[in-house]
Amino acid sequence: MLKKLATPRNLAILLLVVALFVFNALFPVLKVPSPVVSLAAEPIFHIGGFTVTNAVFTAWLVMILLVVIAIAATRRIPRNLAEVSNQDLAPTGLQNFMEMVIEYVYNLAKGIGGNWTARFFPIVMTIFLFVLFSNWLGLLPGFGSIGILERPHDPAMVGFEAQGAILTSAKATGPAEGGHGAGYIVVPFFRAPSTDLNFTLALGLASIALVQYFGVKALGPGYFKKFFDLSGFKQGAFMGGIGIFVGILELISEFARILSFGFRLFGNIFAGEVLLSVMAFLIPYIASLPFYGLEVFVGFIQAAVFMMLALVFFATATVGHGTEQH
Amino acid sequence: MEKLGINLGFFISQLVNFTLLTALLTFLLYKPILRMLNERKDRVARSLADVDAAREAAARAQQDYDKKIVEAQRAAQEIIAKASQASEEVAVEIRAEAQREAESIRRKAREEAAQERAHLLAEVQSQIASLSMMATERVLGQAVDANTQRRLVEQFLAEIGDGKP
Numbered sequence: 001m002l003k004k005l006a007t008p009r010n011l012a013i014l015l016l017v018v019a020l021f022v023f024n025a026l027f028p029v030l031k032v033p034s035p036v037v038s039l040a041a042e043p044i045f046h047i048g049g050f051t052v053t054n055a056v057f058t059a060w061l062v063m064i065l066l067v068v069i070a071i072a073a074t075r076r077i078p079r080n081l082a083e084v085s086n087q088d089l090a091p092t093g094l095q096n097f098m099e100m101v102i103e104y105v106y107n108l109a110k111g112i113g114g115n116w117t118a119r120f121f122p123i124v125m126t127i128f129l130f131v132l133f134s135n136w137l138g139l140l141p142g143f144g145s146i147g148i149l150e151r152p153h154d155p156a157m158v159g160f161e162a163q164g165a166i167l168t169s170a171k172a173t174g175p176a177e178g179g180h181g182a183g184y185i186v187v188p189f190f191r192a193p194s195t196d197l198n199f200t201l202a203l204g205l206a207s208i209a210l211v212q213y214f215g216v217k218a219l220g221p222g223y224f225k226k227f228f229d230l231s232g233f234k235q236g237a238f239m240g241g242i243g244i245f246v247g248i249l250e251l252i253s254e255f256a257r258i259l260s261f262g263f264r265l266f267g268n269i270f271a272g273e274v275l276l277s278v279m280a281f282l283i284p285y286i287a288s289l290p291f292y293g294l295e296v297f298v299g300f301i302q303a304a305v306f307m308m309l310a311l312v313f314f315a316t317a318t319v320g321h322g323t324e325q326h
Numbered sequence: 327m328e329k330l331g332i333n334l335g336f337f338i339s340q341l342v343n344f345t346l347l348t349a350l351l352t353f354l355l356y357k358p359i360l361r362m363l364n365e366r367k368d369r370v371a372r373s374l375a376d377v378d379a380a381r382e383a384a385a386r387a388q389q390d391y392d393k394k395i396v397e398a399q400r401a402a403q404e405i406i407a408k409a410s411q412a413s414e415e416v417a418v419e420i421r422a423e424a425q426r427e428a429e430s431i432r433r434k435a436r437e438e439a440a441q442e443r444a445h446l447l448a449e450v451q452s453q454i455a456s457l458s459m460m461a462t463e464r465v466l467g468q469a470v471d472a473n474t475q476r477r478l479v480e481q482f483l484a485e486i487g488d489g490k491p
Contacts, residue, residue: 039330039331040329040331041331041336050335051335053336055340056336056339056340056343059340059343063343063347063350066347066350066351066355067347067350069355070350070351070354070355071354073359074355074358074359077358077359081361081362081365086369086373089365089366091362095359098355098359099359099362099363102355102356102359102360102363103363106360106363121356122351122352122356125351126344126347126348126351126352127344129351130344130347196331196336196340198331198332198336198339198340199340201332201337202337202340202341202343202344205341206344
């Protein structure tokens with residue numbers, strides 16, 4: 001086992017790591033600055049009148065990546081399926097893998113959504129892929145570390161000294177000027193969309209809006225009865241009052257779902273990235289490795305959770321509300 | 327909200343991103359792949375059904391074949407039986423014919439012999455008659471009246487004929 005690992009390549013990598021250790025000890029230039037946590041995504045450039053933040057930019061990258069994967073995966077699928085021979089239907093490589101993923105999620109959606117699968121599936125599948133790639137992309141090296149050096153926007157904030165293009169760990173000593181803090185901070189080009197509340201809340205809102213849409217589609221205007229339940233008045237003012245109160249609770253819980261959707265994803269992924277950067281700050285090498293593994297896992301789980309919850313909410317909206325079935 | 331980075335513009339752009347991505351992936355990924363999966367499922371189901379049908383057909387063919395063999399065997403048996411029966415009949419007929427022919431030949435021969443004998447007898451009788459007439463003439467030295475003589479001879483012959491057979 002050990003002999004197998006001792007290939008020239010691995011030895012070279014080990015040597016490089018050790019060299020980095022030594023280099024870092026001798027020259028503190030490469031010391032990691034203490035992480036600057038920014039809850040908000042930072043603007044990086046403008047297109048016409050629109051400001052583009054790094055999160056929006058990365059979302060576009062994710063979309064491009066997914067579209068490229070989609071094209072690559074479906075490239076070998078023949079157009080005229082009904083006529084081609086059986087051999088042409090044999091999947092290979094990426095197509096095989098995507099088929100597996102899609103079939104798995106499709107069957108899952110079928111198990112929960114039943115007759116509505118055809119409508120639910122594209123949405124939940126896209127949620128899953130979009131969130132998963134957003135989460136995982138944020139783990140790539142360069143995300144959050146490569147960017148533009150800018151002066152802190154908040155005058156009270158103190159940045160770091162920069163040597164050329166590299167930010168050092170030395171706190172800036174210069175005075176704050178022109179409404180900016182002293183020194184520099186990195187505004188990264190790339191930021192996982194999942195660490196931007198706009199992204200997570202947009203997905204949450206879209207999901208809950210679709211829940212209402214599917215509810216109305218399935219039950220007609222009767223769907224809204226669960227929010228404005230006046231049927232209790234037939235049994236007296238007390239029951240009517242309870243009905244209205246329950247309706248208000250339902251309404252609040254619907255809005256709470258948007259928030260819980262948005263903040264769950266944001267919190268998990270953002271916290272993960274903060275954890276990683278803090279670990280990198282404390283112990284620059286190796287120590288953050290297990291946390292990477294953890295974050296890969298969390299990224300997958302959060303994507304799956306978002307998808308499953310959306311699916312379940314869709315499905316429950318299409319079957320009548322409890323009180324109607326009594 | 328400002329601190330959290332929530333901003334209507336970015337929010338809407340992410341909504342648009344999601345909608346766009348859903349549409350794109352639906353047409354580029356889900357539809358082709360699901361179409362593919364369905365086609366493959368259909369084909370597998372179809373080929374399995376074909377296999378079942380083929381197996382059934384083979385079993386049916388085997389049954390037919392067995393039935394035909396049995397039938398052919400029975401027919402052959404029948405033909406053989408019929409043939410042997412026919413040959414027996416023919417043999418019987420031939421034997422009967424032969425017997426009949428032999429019988430008729432024998433009868434004819436017997437008849438011919440009888441005729442021959444009658445003929446001979448008649449001849450002998452007439453010779454005897456003329457001989458005895460001649461003898462009588464010689465003995466008597468005179469001719470007996472022809473009529474009387476014939477009557478006598480015939481009487482004599484009749485007596486002989488009565489005693490003879």
